[in-house]
Amino acid sequence: MTAPLRIGPYAVERLLGVGSFATVWLGRDATLDAYVAIKVLAENWSHDLRVRERFLDEARLLRRLEHERLIRVHTVGELPDGRPYAVLAWADRGSLRDRLAVGEIPPHAALRLLGEVCAGVAVLHRHGVVHRDLTPGNILFRSTGPDTERVLIADLGLAKALAAASGLTARAGTPGYMAPEQDDPGAVVDTRADVYGLGRLGIRLLATTPPTDAGPPPRPARIRLRHGVPAAVGAVLARATAYHPADRYPDASALRHALTRASAPQGRTPGPPPVRRRHGWRLAGAAVATVVAVGQVAAEPGGAGSGRPAVGTYTTGPLTVLLPAGWSAAGSTWAGLFDAGGEPEPALVMSPRPRRWAADPRLPGAFVGLSTATAARTTPAGFLAERAHGDCAAAPARTTRQAGVEWTVVAYRCDRGRPRIVESAGLPPGRGALVYVQITPPDDNTRFVDTLLAGVRVR
Known part of the structure; x- marks a missing residue:
């Protein structure tokens, strides 16, 4: 893949990643001496209006929510060939997938990290948005100081939203983190699907022998936690990854509070969770008018139609x-x-x-x-x-x-x-x-x- 020299006003430094629907480049703003991540819609999807709109919808959604726990969007633009791109904040400390590839995270740090991820997803749930693709690759880290960083939620189910928009029958996203109902095209997918993904993420971080991404979740009795993780956390993860949505926690906020209670020292009880407003659920990007690529033809000679020859x-x-x-x-x-x-x-x-x-x-x-x-x-x-x-x-x-x-x-x-x-x-x-x-x-x-x-x- 040949790197472009520039995308809009940004000089392209290097490739950050390639996915099924988009390519991400590291760009530099010379005026501000700042780096950004530039996500460009893949060329083979550029003709599909519906997919284009889904791509832009993620940027619009993130821009509208504008929260410190979500990846920030600076602007959107269009390449000379018509493909849209989104300019995002650069997560300069990589992803959770990168860190797990190097080695396991210490148990107490992993438990705190899981709570931070739940808090980020809870922001989406408060706005009636379901992520649908919570994986280590979508958990990013951005430095806030020499020794501090912030956990960010990225890619709001874009792969699955695009797959649905384009009529794909193939599974999209990362196997092993998606709730069972996401394989059923007729099922209702709501915040409890994200709870499942968070539970699977917790098992990956906190279990002694993390399951493979493609494998089924372990049964509750088989979730063996790493040394230093409170035993009650296992029951929380088991409920979060229950097969039936009704058996799980209702949303990310409820799961976070359950984890807090389960990990609290004996004899100490965390304060009551704040009262939450109820929202009607909608899928990320589902409420935008979008179209798929189309083609027009004129009247058949001698037939009824527009009258154009x-x-x-x-x-x-x-x-x-x-x-x-x-x-x-x-x-x-x-x-x-x-x-x-x-x-x-x-x-x-x-x-x-x-x-x-x-x-x-x-x-x-x-x-x-x-x-x-x-x-x-x-x-x-x-x-x-x-x-x-x-x-x-x-x-x-x-x-x-x-x-x-x-x-x-x-x-x-x-x-x-x-x-x-x-x-x-x-x-x-x-x-x-x-x-x-x-x-x-x-x-x-x-x-x-x-x-x-x-x-x-x-x-």
Whole structure:
């Protein structure tokens, strides 16, 4: 990977890390003589509007919460190729994963650290946010003085949020720290999922033989604590990692107070926990209007539609679309989706400027993707239900038959970003695949949408 020389006003010093959805670089602000961490959306996800919005939503959320226990966001920007980036505070003392790779943390220090992590997650819970991906790699340390540091919570479940946004069926995040219900797409994931992750983190820090990340949690009787850890802590960790959410502590604050009580010297009882307000739970980033990459096509010659003449076609793999005047297309693959043979599923983007469409909300455009893997697990209506836009108003779903395909169509009106988003999916006869078209139309014209769908062909 070639390092960029600059990102925005920052000189790039070196690579800090690479993930499935983003790359993080160490940048330096020469004017302030300060270092920052710059997270850049991965190139293979840049066409997907929905994923882009999830990426930016984490930055917006952290900026809004602005708490000393959470990683800080300074600003966001965009690279010349349209990919967004977020400028974050640099955790100059690394992550918990880094420290555990060097050696075990002394028991009393590990117990204090677990309490600090619980306090950070409790900040999220007080604001109705569920992290969903609490792992050693997401626990960071930033120096506050020569001999002092602060524990920070980072990456608010971004990998899992992006996986959900992009329709991935594969597990996202770190196995071993995710609650059992997170593997069930129909389950309600709330703050108790984070309690499970915190409990697993506690077992990793405090057990004599920490389980492997991919293994199941040990049974309560088998949690053997390291020397110096109060025995009552084992019962707290066992309850935190209970299989059923109802059997766990309700949130991170309750778990923290339970750990405090369990670790207090005999004869001393900590004071009562403060009264907490109840909030309605929501997933981190789930309430933002987002869109997936889409592709638009014009009226089929001689057919009903927008009235614009079709001036050509574009083909990638088994997909062929009609192009309206002034439009072009770019072939691609459906990022993160693979067929039974492990090959990427085909997709394309169409717009007057297809390579800018994802980044510019003023441009109309569309994404067209074909997926056998998606057809094997759900229906067109079920797939569209996964792609709802939480901050947008949805019209009732409708069906339309175009070019031999029965399409399910849901139109959204949004108060910010793109004002209109149309989600549509259908099953081409005899293909065993689901074809998905997400459209940001140039105007509020149902006929334009139907004509676009009529111009989609699957061989």
